[in-house]
Amino acid sequence: MLAHLKQLEAESIHIIREVAAQFSNPVMLYSIGKDSSVMLHLARKAFYPAPPPFPLMHIDTTWKFREMIAFRDRMAREAGMQLIAYTNPEGLARGINPFDHGSALYTDIMKTQALKQALDAYGFDVAFGGARRDEEASRAKERVFSFRTRAHRWDPRNQRPELWRVYNGRVAKGESVRAFPLSNWTELDIWQYIHAQDIPVVPLYFSAPRPVVQRDGQWIMVDDDRLPLQPGEVPQMRKVRFRTLGCYPLTAAVDSEAEDLAGIITEMMVSRTSERHGRLIDKDQAGSMEKKKQEGYF
């Protein structure tokens, strides 16, 4: 394995063990994407031969691609870990969806609020997340152990200093920490590591002919009959893949010929757009990710 990947791997394992040792009730947020796959793999390494001493939790918005759910269940089983799937019951009852309610409200209710509810309901004092600092400007400034108030708020102007490999995981009752073991990985590191370690990922990352419609210059996949077609839209088959997997109407596909890992990595080497380009929710307003994070979004 490449020297820098070995270094990143060891650093992440150190962080994961630190979390398990310092907190009483950890949970690993599992979003089924490539970063989650790497994080889960590292957690298994950290505690081998024992299974990781915490459950996986998936905040299920009910708008994930169908392939993702099957994949999720299989991975949890293989890791020997308990899987908690949580959906905001109120959001579900009211039928909150990205089409009728807009992406901002939908994301708030089905992701941010759902996450806070789940963390409170289970009393988790720390949650692992797979976020990386290279993803977005406000994430570039977040600590590995990122403190949250009782109301799950992040205060970017008052973060705890974090030195060496010494992490401060002390919280009062009701407060919590979001821990980011992949902080120092880049998107390319993730793919190189998946390649080196042969880590399973959802097939949607690989290019294949898929039914899509074009909206605002981006390809939206028609995953099931819940996607309302606009007048004049006719799904067409195109060879596309996903660089990032969010909820399916909010994540656009890109034209690609990359059918395997080697193809993805070579494609990335010449890529001229960032991965969050396909995430529609980041662009609602300037500083939108920072705002969401302050409110408790991962």
Added chain:
Amino acid sequence: MTLQSRATAELAAYLEQQGDLGLLRFITCGSVDDGKSTLIGRLLYDSKMIFEDQLAQLEADSRRIGTTGGQIDLALLVDGLQAEREQGITIDVAYRFFATNRRKFVVADTPGHEQYTRNMATGASTAQLAVILVDARKGVLTQTRRHSMIVGLLGIRHVVLAVNKMDLVEYSQARFEEIAAEFAEFAKQVGIPNVQPIPMSALTGDNVLQQSRNMPWYDGPTLLSHLETVDVTSDDTAKPFRMPVQWVNRPNQDFRGYAGTVVGGKVRPGDRIVVLPSMRQSSVQRIVTFDGDLDEAVAGDAVTLTLADEIDIAAGDVIALADQPAEVSDQFAAHLLWMGTEPMLPGRQYLLRIGAVTVPAEVTELKYKINVNTLEHLAGKALDLNELAFCNLALDHAVAFDPYEQNRDMGGFILIDRFTNATVGAGMIAFGLRRATNLAWHKLDVDKEARAKLKGQSPCVLWFTGFSGSGKSTIANLVEKKLHALGRHTYVLDGDNVRHGLNKDLGFTEADRVENIRRIGEVAKLFVDAGMITITAFISPFRAERRMARELMGEGEFIEVFIDTPLEECEKRDPKGLYKKARAGKLANFTGIDSAYEPPETPELVIRTQEISAEDAAEKVVAMLRERGYI
């Protein structure tokens, strides 16, 4: 060739080339407006790490809030938080990633402003190199010195002095050399051995990636070529083996492994090891990983060790090579950078975290503060935010460590506030203090239990706390009278009386108040040890000190009695005329007036003097002692 197989072939070539890419972690620091964020933006931009969509966003942002008159403002790439973009300053460390064909880089862009020095220390603690920016027009400033000091202190051995904005001094060689010479002098004093000065302009790109045509007199490396080639290997693997145990792995009866990251040296199966601080010895049996057992683990590896013998090891212990063990002590001398908004006070208890262990600790002596501009030593009783000092610390129990100079992971520690849980200090151990081992507790044959038994009582301390004039001394006096009448052995430590003798050298500053209570706590402990029911009557305004006193005593020996009289009432009574003086400004640091009182959160007893008489209050205290079996 099909597309897929071409990709596979390309990838193989690419991976081969990447195989020996190292990772360089560096920080950029300098004063406000020296152009740090612009420089990093320039590195990312010129090394083609900016994607098209990010560029489009950048152009839009530059038009909206840029400071470069509609030109692309590269600083906006780096200043991620909205508050920073709007104020045009950097308030927290931002981590950036880029790669060239020769190296991968993690850059920590650290804030220049003095109030964010602690954030800079965060970035510096993991860096191998520092790029210190200086504005060519302004030269070496106070901030430059402060940052260099911290860089040296945190053990960064390589510095690039980036003399920026050369375009604004007409690319003057003389100006560059003047600044370089001034800095070299300071760098020597703060222990930075390797300095590479480079004249540049981040705005125009001169000497960042491209050799500058405007400065033909400079024949040194450009910034990027220096970063790509500088040798920063510290050879951690040549150090003695160390591994703090993070996690004891016991999936079943047959497996007992110790998981941790090797922070120095290397280890192989069969090596004789010692567990610190317990000093138990064994040898390494296996080095277990998910990918199979290893023949050797080296510094930086995260592994799980199994040992030949079943010995008791807990998370937080350190496994070291038996014939090169780390030091073990409960006292050491260290440099301390204060990062808390409340001042550090000697004698106040904090939590210290080093390696994988957390222990209660206090600064026993602030030997001197260090003026970071002149490196001058100054006397001081407290340490404020962003101040640096050399101190002695005492820990609740011994831990394993190495001097920071020898091993960052074994000698670096943080201090945590016990109430807010904030990280308030960063320390670097200089050396252990042998006092701990020389000064053993003299064991006496007649012990506390024996003394108490003879007196027919359980010794304890009744710790009265409350405002001046709340009635502490009055009630304490009555309680002692009642106990005395019952034939109990008692003693009252009263605030004013103690300040006439034992503590007459102390004033009323926050630092002196902490020391006052520390001494009272220790004296009370001796009285309890002597078997006495001890009553203390001190304002003792801070929770931290009351907790410290509580922790000095044994289980159940500390009874906190809150004499709860509102400030207005105390001021009305004003038995000694002190409130009047304080209000007139003739008495500084008076509790309730210009110094805080932190009421107890869970006192054993609350006495509301507005509701009951002093006589009844005393009776209530005695009744409680009876109920709880002390008398």
